[in-house]
Ligand SMILES: [Zn+2]
């Protein structure tokens with residue numbers, strides 16, 4: 001009985017992730033969604049689930065420059081979000097997974113020149129995507 005309930009809540013969670021794969025969301029957004037779907041979840045459960053998905057690299061956790069708290073984004077085709085860098089369009093919210101050799105070169109350069117070890121999974125570049133830059 002209990003297992004069945006958990007599976008149902010998890011299915012609702014995954015549904016939410018898929019529906020929102022092109023935008024970031026907060027833990028409160030997810031909580032609200034689950035509650036609207038009649039899932040009896042609380043904030044603690046939501047945070048615990050989000051943390052687990054972050055560890056698995058299924059979702060990416062980041063901070064928005066002008067907002068409080070953490071934001072999350074689902075990454076279906078990129079399973080290792082804690083191992084590469086990200087860039088985000090500040091206008092439309094599109095997230096880019098920067099997963100190529102350049103990142104390693106960049107990291108080495110920063111380490112050599114500035115003495116900072118860059119934590120890729122926590123690095124977010126903010127800019128404007130090609131679409132939004134078009135006037
Ligand atoms: Zn990623």
Ligand SMILES: [Zn+2]
Pocket residue numbers: 089090091092093094128129130131132133
């Ligand atoms: Zn954009």
